[in-house]
Amino acid sequence: MQAGVKQKTTIPFWRDERILKILGQVVFIIGLLFAGSIIWKNMQAGLAKQGITLSFQFLKSIAGFDISEMLIEYTRESSYWQAYQVGLLNTLSVSIVGVIASTMLGVILGVSRLSTNFLINRLAAFYLELMRNLSLLVFLIFWYLGVFLKLPKVKEAIIWNGNIFLTNRGVGIPWGIPTASYPTFRLILLIGIILAVIVFFALRAYSKRTGKAPLTTLWTLLTFIIVAVIGWYVLPEKPLTLDVTRVEGLRITGGKILSPEFLALTSGLVLYTSAFIGEVVRSGIQSVSKGQVEAAHALGLSKFKTLRLIVFPQALRVIIPPLTSQYLNLIKNSSLAIAVGYPDVFYVSNTVLNQTGRAVEMISMVMLTYLIFSLITSILMNWYNAKIKLVER
Amino acid sequence: MAENTILPPLAERSGALRWLRKNLFGSWVDSILTVVGALIIFWVVKAVLVWVFTVAEWQVVTTNLRLFMVGQYPLEQVWRLWLALAFIMFLIGNSLAIWARKSYLITILLIAFPLLLALLPFGVEPRKWMIILTVVGVIGWLIGRAKPQALSRHVIIGWIICLPIFILLTRGFTPQEGFMPIVQTNVWGGLLLTFLLTIVGIIFSFPLGVLLALGRRSELPAIRITSVLYIELIRGVPLITLFFMAQLMLPLFLPTGVTIDRVLRAMVAVILFSAAYLAENVRGGLQAIPKGQFEAAQALGLSGFKTMYFIILPQALRLIIPILVGQFIGVFKDTSLVAIVGLFDLVGIAQTVLSQPEFLGLQREVYVFISLIYWVLSYGMSYLSQQLEIKLGVGKR
Numbered sequence: 001m002q003a004g005v006k007q008k009t010t011i012p013f014w015r016d017e018r019i020l021k022i023l024g025q026v027v028f029i030i031g032l033l034f035a036g037s038i039i040w041k042n043m044q045a046g047l048a049k050q051g052i053t054l055s056f057q058f059l060k061s062i063a064g065f066d067i068s069e070m071l072i073e074y075t076r077e078s079s080y081w082q083a084y085q086v087g088l089l090n091t092l093s094v095s096i097v098g099v100i101a102s103t104m105l106g107v108i109l110g111v112s113r114l115s116t117n118f119l120i121n122r123l124a125a126f127y128l129e130l131m132r133n134l135s136l137l138v139f140l141i142f143w144y145l146g147v148f149l150k151l152p153k154v155k156e157a158i159i160w161n162g163n164i165f166l167t168n169r170g171v172g173i174p175w176g177i178p179t180a181s182y183p184t185f186r187l188i189l190l191i192g193i194i195l196a197v198i199v200f201f202a203l204r205a206y207s208k209r210t211g212k213a214p215l216t217t218l219w220t221l222l223t224f225i226i227v228a229v230i231g232w233y234v235l236p237e238k239p240l241t242l243d244v245t246r247v248e249g250l251r252i253t254g255g256k257i258l259s260p261e262f263l264a265l266t267s268g269l270v271l272y273t274s275a276f277i278g279e280v281v282r283s284g285i286q287s288v289s290k291g292q293v294e295a296a297h298a299l300g301l302s303k304f305k306t307l308r309l310i311v312f313p314q315a316l317r318v319i320i321p322p323l324t325s326q327y328l329n330l331i332k333n334s335s336l337a338i339a340v341g342y343p344d345v346f347y348v349s350n351t352v353l354n355q356t357g358r359a360v361e362m363i364s365m366v367m368l369t370y371l372i373f374s375l376i377t378s379i380l381m382n383w384y385n386a387k388i389k390l391v392e393r
Numbered sequence: 394m395a396e397n398t399i400l401p402p403l404a405e406r407s408g409a410l411r412w413l414r415k416n417l418f419g420s421w422v423d424s425i426l427t428v429v430g431a432l433i434i435f436w437v438v439k440a441v442l443v444w445v446f447t448v449a450e451w452q453v454v455t456t457n458l459r460l461f462m463v464g465q466y467p468l469e470q471v472w473r474l475w476l477a478l479a480f481i482m483f484l485i486g487n488s489l490a491i492w493a494r495k496s497y498l499i500t501i502l503l504i505a506f507p508l509l510l511a512l513l514p515f516g517v518e519p520r521k522w523m524i525i526l527t528v529v530g531v532i533g534w535l536i537g538r539a540k541p542q543a544l545s546r547h548v549i550i551g552w553i554i555c556l557p558i559f560i561l562l563t564r565g566f567t568p569q570e571g572f573m574p575i576v577q578t579n580v581w582g583g584l585l586l587t588f589l590l591t592i593v594g595i596i597f598s599f600p601l602g603v604l605l606a607l608g609r610r611s612e613l614p615a616i617r618i619t620s621v622l623y624i625e626l627i628r629g630v631p632l633i634t635l636f637f638m639a640q641l642m643l644p645l646f647l648p649t650g651v652t653i654d655r656v657l658r659a660m661v662a663v664i665l666f667s668a669a670y671l672a673e674n675v676r677g678g679l680q681a682i683p684k685g686q687f688e689a690a691q692a693l694g695l696s697g698f699k700t701m702y703f704i705i706l707p708q709a710l711r712l713i714i715p716i717l718v719g720q721f722i723g724v725f726k727d728t729s730l731v732a733i734v735g736l737f738d739l740v741g742i743a744q745t746v747l748s749q750p751e752f753l754g755l756q757r758e759v760y761v762f763i764s765l766i767y768w769v770l771s772y773g774m775s776y777l778s779q780q781l782e783i784k785l786g787v788g789k790r
Contacts, residue, residue, distance in 0.1 A: 024613065026615075032619065042646050045649060046649065047645065117417060117426050117427060120430050129772065134726070134764055137729040138764050142760035142764060145756035145760065146761070150756075332632075336631075336730075346631070350637070360642055363634060363638050363641065367634050370629060370634065371629040371630060375629070
């Protein structure tokens with residue numbers, strides 16, 4: 001009897017699920033490796049025919065092309081690697097400006113979409129529907145060629161308020177030039193930041209101890225601003241002098257000149273992404289049940305406090321995950337800079353690729369760059385999300 | 394809607410003034426917002442109208458309409474595209490009669506759409522075809538209405554073979570002198586190319602996406618990790634890098650002597666891209682299926698494959714139909730990037746048109762027109778799918 005049962009439980013290995021599972025995986029991996037090796041061999045053969053071998057040594061050679069916009073030192077004599085860095089920083093600046101601006105515009109749009117004011121509500125809805133159904137590339141090209149390049153020539157520049165210049169060569173805005181006392185001012189700003197951080201943590205500790213909810217962000221910002229303002233007036237010499245744009249022959253100089261490429265790309269991305277963020281914000285706010293608001297009112301909280309303490313924290317939990325993917329989209333979409341000629345990392349890499357013929361290396365580098373960007377953004381947002389998410393029993 | 398609604402007091406119920414007060418001038422902040430909003434609307438509408446009717450030179454669009462629609466596709470072969478469209482129109486008529494009997498508005502809109510297009514300044518020949526399309530649609534609808542039950546199977550088969558037929562007709566299959574000479578893909582262009590890229594991309598990414606979604610939920614680590622790596626890799630990079638990879642690196646991966654043409658390479662990129670996003674959507678649908686469904690299937694003695702194929706996937710896919718429509722629209726908008734790698738889709742054609750000396754400086758007109766095409770089609774698709782979802786109760790049950 002005992003022996004009979006034992007005999008039945010031993011299954012032949014080709015029907016044993018555990019063995020089959022392992023076998024399946026082994027076959028799968030072998031197949032994958034096989035396909036990979038074929039691709040690798042083909043690539044080697046193809047590259048050999050072109051007379052190149054895979055290597056990143058070429059990054060050290062002289063680039064020999066100009067880049068119109070840069071945040072670090074770069075000339076024609078710089079290396080390809082430096083050119084790549086210039087592009088990288090340009091992508092970063094577009095992404096950071098874009099993320100901040102589109103969040104602000106998106107929140108405004110999302111709140112407007114829920115406004116009880118009929119006109120504002122409809123206006124926001126119209127904007128959202130308009131932008132969300134456009135093709136971003138087409139919009140960017142239109143925005144660049146049809147709007148920014150159609151601004152008047154330098155000689156007929158639209159001058160707004162005497163110091164903002166709108167021309168087809170760029171937009172000039174007043175900008176501060178550091179003076180001798182600027183380093184001291186920077187030190188004061190640093191002190192301001194440290195003080196603000198101290199205030200932030202003190203208020204948080206106070207809030208934990210007493211259960212009250214002080215306006216932490218507001219006070220933190222205010223501390224910094226007060227220190228900065230005091231520093232500005234205490235110093236014997238103003239740390240920055242205002243430099244206003246002026247017309248010089250066929251170009252504008254002075255102040256800060258924002259190129260039409262940068263402006264078109266950044267503002268185009270912001271206008272497009274903010275529509276999506278607006279929808280995210282709207283659905284987040286709507287996800288907070290009406291009972292919460294009513295309960296808050298019943299407890300005697302003011303309208304503002306209800307928003308700040310009840311609605312907003314709960315909405316944020318719903319908003320953060322989709323907001324993260326919108327940020328990621330914005331960063332990835334900044335690669336469309338190539339369509340408007342803004343030298344971001346993709347555009348510069350493409351130029352390098354065309355000059356050197358190093359397709360495999362450059363495309364891998366660009367992909368890796370964006371992957372790292374995405375990874376960092378995801379990590380930051382996930383950290384924030386973990387911090388604000390509902391603490392359950 | 395049969396609930397007892399409590400009517401507000403008589404004083405608050407009606408009156409334009411009351412409506413204004415409640416919705417536009419509730420408080421002084423509201424009033425300011427209303428005035429500012431009204432001013433913005435006034436200025437924008439005025440500027441747009443003035444530009445559209447007095448400044449813009451629309452002949453750049455009207456003279457190049459055929460380029461925008463089909464690119465350099467040979468004029469004497471365009472009838473093949475119309476024929477393919479007629480086939481689709483017939484299927485649309487059929488399907489509407491069978492599955493959306495009561496959606497009269499949608500039916501009329503869809504079937505009369507070619508007629509509406511005929512109002513645009515097309516030539517005589519296209520207009521003739523547009524009228525034919527509507528007639529074919531009406532015939533399809535009438536036939537479908539007569540025998541809905543018997544036909545539904547054939548219509549499904551029709552939809553399945555519709556893409557191969559379309560591509561076969563577009564490409565042709567006889568040598569130059571024959572009845573249907575082959576048209577090389579390098580002259581496919583305009584909206585035709587945009588559509589083909591989108592549809593091929595979505596259809597072929599579908600099986601790959603479902604497999605990846607299943608792979609990501611698999612309990613076998615090798616398969617799970619591969620799927621996760623693939624999905625996250627593709628989702629982490631911009632589509633444009635994939636297009637460049639397909640154009641520049643794909644030829645290297647193939648054995649020497651084997652070449653694939655540029656349109657096909659772009660299609661490969663769209664498929665690879667769309668599959669990763671689709672996989673995440675399908676995974677969302679799979680996660681929404683309660684565990685009881687798996688357990689019940691197992692209790693009935695279904696194998697793992699049968700559980701997936703007959704029980705889980707049909708429910709999961711049904712759940713995510715609205716999301717799939719959204720993704721379809723997304724891919725449709727994103728295919729415009731092929732212009733950057735030198736294909737002549739709508740945007741690529743726009744660039745060629747603008748490089749002709751007689752149309753220099755008319756960027757606004759051309760890109761507004763292109764945007765309008767994208768907008769109308771994207772909005773139309775999302776509107777239709779919303780309406781059909783409501784009518785058919787898709788997505789909830």
